[in-house]
Amino acid sequence: MTAIQYTPEDVGVVDLATLASMSGLEFLQAIARGELPGPPIAKTLGFNLAEVEEGRAVFISEPxxxxxxxxxxxxxxFTATLLDSCMACAVQSTLPKGTGYTTMEFKISLLRPMTKETGPVRAEGTLLSRGRRAATAEGRLTDAQGKLLAHATTTCLIFGL
Structure with a gap:
């Protein structure tokens, strides 16, 4: 079996020069407005960046x-990806131009199972702390009634692009 090979044009990957030219918040706001493509994983799993401000990012989806x-x-x-995304983007929203990050570790606690009957879910990430080289954030996944389905914490490594 041969794996499908995608080019950046196929999936809408943003080039490094564009990423480096914007602050993290500017970059994420451009994605939320539809001016830049979202990450390929969002298309694969069916989630969207719904809200972003400094230190906070919200993704929505429907299982x-x-x-x-x-x-x-x-x-x-699916739950882990939503939470990793919202927490990492909460960190990214605080980064200056020319700065990148990657998830170093995260911990997730799954509280309730989800099914297609769960309906829309909301993953909200909030920055806890950011230094020059590392940042921490927390995330909460809730259903439409606000019931907590899962929560998580992350540590991200910060670096120059």
Missing amino acids: GLHHYNPIGTVHAG
Whole structure:
């Protein structure tokens, strides 16, 4: 079996020069406005950046059958990806031009299973602390009624592009 090879044009990957020319907040706001493409993983899993401000990012999605694991619930990887994304973008929203980051580690606590009947979910990430080389954030995944489904924390490494 041969893996499909995608080019940046196929999936809308933003080039490094564009990324480096904007602050993290400017970059994320451009994605939220549709001026820049969202990350390919957002298209694959079906989630969108709904809100962003300095130190905070919110993604929304709706779990469906395509997110299911073999036992008939939404795979934990879907939850982990939403939480990793909102927390990392909360960090990114505080970074100056020419600065990047990567997730160093994160911890997730799954509180309730999700199914396609769960309906829309909201992943909200909030910055806890940011230094020159590392930042921490927390994330909460809730359903439309505000019920907490999962929560997480992350540490991100900050570096120059």
